[in-house]
Amino acid sequence: MIYRGLTWDHPRGYNALAAAGGALIAWDKHPLEGFESHPIADLCATYDLVVLDHPHVGEAVAADCLVPLEDLFDPAEIAALGRAAIGPSLASYRYAGKHWALPLDAATQVMACRRDVTETPETWDALIALAERMPVALSLAGPHAALSFQSVCGALGAPRAGERFVDRAVGREAYAILVRLIGETTRACAAMNPITMLEAMAAGDGPALCPLIYGYVTYSAAGTIRYADAPHGPAGIGSTLGGTGIAVSRRAEVTDDLRDHLRWLMADATQRGFIPQHDGQPALRSAWTDPAVDAAAGGFYSATRATLEAALLRPRHDRAIAFQTEASLLIRDGLLNENPADAVLDAVEASYTRHHAPGAET
Structure with a gap:
């Protein structure tokens, strides 16, 4: 099975996902503004995985087009990710009592x-x-x-x-x-x-x-x-807060291979290694505090980490x-x-x- 995914058209949004997808996920991309102009339900009718930002969550819940993380992963895994994610990155995707995306990318x-x-x-x-x-x-x-x-x-x-x-x-x-x-x-x-x-x-x-x-x-x-x-x-x-999360649409037939791939994307080693090495901007605090990751990024993470930790959420x-x-x-x-x-x-x-x-x- 090959899943279809949609992300945004920038090296930060596409390169790591495309490199990691292999034979499991074929990633398409469209302009960042495209997520504002296309209803999330329409995108989820076409794609198994959708990269979105947290203001879309309420619309997605109203349209019942996403699978909550609670249906995919154990509560202990979600809680651990919440502790590991920097700032409110995971919390931003919690709405109506459940989480609706994995915090793939952190920004503010x-x-x-x-x-x-x-x-x-x-x-x-x-x-x-x-x-x-x-x-x-x-x-x-x-x-x-x-x-x-x-x-x-x-x-x-x-x-x-x-x-x-x-x-x-x-x-x-x-x-x-x-x-x-x-x-x-x-x-x-x-x-x-x-x-x-x-x-x-x-x-x-x-x-x-x-x-x-x-x-x-x-x-x-x-x-x-x-x-x-x-x-x-x-x-x-x-x-x-900005950044993006990776959400699973209702059309996806979720397999253990997909779950394992999503776990790998959020794993500490991936976030500190593969993601930044492929132009991504990780979402785990361990990556933002890693001296080697920071040095390769010209000091970006240490210079802005306090702002991300204190970031506000948008209406959702x-x-x-x-x-x-x-x-x-x-x-x-x-x-x-x-x-x-x-x-x-x-x-x-x-x-x-x-x-x-x-x-x-x-």
Whole structure:
């Protein structure tokens, strides 16, 4: 039997899976944005294995298109993986009392700098001051305006929870911080997704620094980008979890060979060896703390580990992707058009209310 798998079109998302799949799994790939535009149920109707990120979990549960890990592995295995995974990597896939994906890849928003930038601002106040002396850009394209906003709110002390998306006073303060960084550099980069912005920075054509952007180890390993922890606020580091998990669809005929392969992908030796050796970004803490893995990655893991350990989760309820898309558009347009904070926050809260059923998990 050959299983069909779908992952995202980047060396970090594809190379290790393709190299490991052998005669068991044939991996296809499509753009990262493709996961936002295709319902997860449609992908699961075609593929046995789907690499996804945690905001898709509620939609998948509503569509009943994934097999929970509890049906595949013993509770002790899942608990051990939760302890071994860095930050909330496994916890992000827990929804409605079960886990729906293995944390294959760990990432969060961190600070990225060109290699010629020697200053590393640790706080938002220091970052704003630095932006007066060098080109600093926010990552605002696609869902990233909403994700950056959520991260600043977390640094200020109000992670998202309950029936509201954000506390209004904290939301105003976070919006004001982002407004201070809407200069020529951010406007020039407003349509760049993280990969495009990092490519521009690596080539010397982009901003000197981006305070919140999803970290890609490949640029650090190549020596073109230097990473650091995301800026602190009064509540500590604010960052919103990314990364991907590998999920099993209902169409898959699960065999012991498949279970063993999934176990191998998450094994300590694989995560510290095979995954980083094939352009992957591992999800186990043991890999992130391995000196050899860190050295080969240009210090990426030690420079950003604290941010990942403290990362916030995104909304995961059914229709969370629709909310994320709409909220990001509202925040991005509000910032670029200099709209007042309350008008933008009113619209974001209205969108959250439309897309999040009362009493549903967040």
